[in-house]
Amino acid sequence: METRKINAREITETVKKLFMDCNYFIGEDILNALEKARENETSDTAESVLSQIIENDKIAAEEEIPMCQDTGIAVLFVEYGDKVFIDGDFEQAVQQGVREAYTDGYLRKSVVDDPVFDRINTKDNTPAIIHTRIVSGDKIRITAGGKGFGSENMSAIKMLTPSYGVEGVKSFILDTVRAAGPNPCPPIVVGVGIGGTFERAAQLAKKATFRSIDTSNPDERYRALEKELLDEINKMGFGPAGLGGKTCALGVNIETSPTHIAGMPVAVNICCHAARHKTAEI
């Protein structure tokens, strides 16, 4: 395969569009799940909350305004083909796309420079968090999302050890969701990363929240676990907006990785009902 040249500006434009689109246009999988959930609710409050969320998402899409004021910190998963040659600087092209999306797209700038001492807003929502993987090929595939912190703050990681088994995994996930309860803007999407190392588990959990809730883990054991956990979470009762009801989560996505003989890390990344992510290929 020959090297393929991609102009840095094309990357900027693609990234810009991804962040504007993911903030304005609710995913079809999420909208369908919200509508199905509304039919399933029996309490007036839960039904009313879901109706307002659906109406909100429709207003956002029609008027091309963000569905939530927290338009998130920019997170990207990039699969970078090893035959791609970029005419320009990849990192800068991506950051520029984020800068333009958040500035031209009327998105909130929510990033501060120093986490502890200064906490001064960078005013353009950069820097984005970029997870890059080199793959074989001559394309760049980007999945991007704005991650809100109401739900991010409710996420957790635990270095479980092998003897905990699947029961330990379930308990940790359910305990994390229960503790979050009404705070992360339910109905939530739960991304779970199991295995790898400390940081790989967390990264997989984020990646899981960027997967459509209409998809399942290809391994039937994890697929069954996704379904079981979703059922258990929906029995918790905190419901839409935490005001009570049957719909606490819209989906549970699990991603796994080989791990060390001594370990079984589990990360739970919680995502609100906006569950923003869009994908593009260049």
Place this chain on the structure above:
Amino acid sequence: MKRITLPLTDEQISTLKAGDSVLLTGTMITGRDAAHKRLFELAEKGEKLPVDIKGETIYYVGPAPAKPGYAVGPAGPTSSYRMDKYAPKLLDMGLKGMVGKGRRNDEVIKAVVRNHAVYFAAIGGAAALIAKSIKKTEPICYEDLGTESIRRYYVEDFPCVVAVDCKGNDVYNNL
């Protein structure tokens, strides 16, 4: 659905019960993490605050920028627990209402009861819809904080639910 006018009166607050759906009309101020920290630090030092919070209702919000032609950008509630460290002090200084989302700690609930106040929850993530009820905004202070600055909002039929009433009943505890 109860219609409530702002600023809140003690009589109105007495009629509100946890779980009630209400529509708020009138003026409120905004403020979230960074503004609360500043107000709290001034209050701790006994200095005058740049905004009179007596009788006010504060909305925990950091809006997105307004598109041309809009009074305000999407403006849904942020998680209230992050203001728990500061809220009791502000309630003791005369704040009457808070609007946010999610649970409050026991200290806040005690301060709500002690000061005959109320905590409302708006729907998290319904920011584009909620913004329709915000008709006008103007700056008050801390403009350097950008989205976290303190502003005055004039709202009409702003939808929310009584989450903690003046007797300390908590909607999130009944679940």
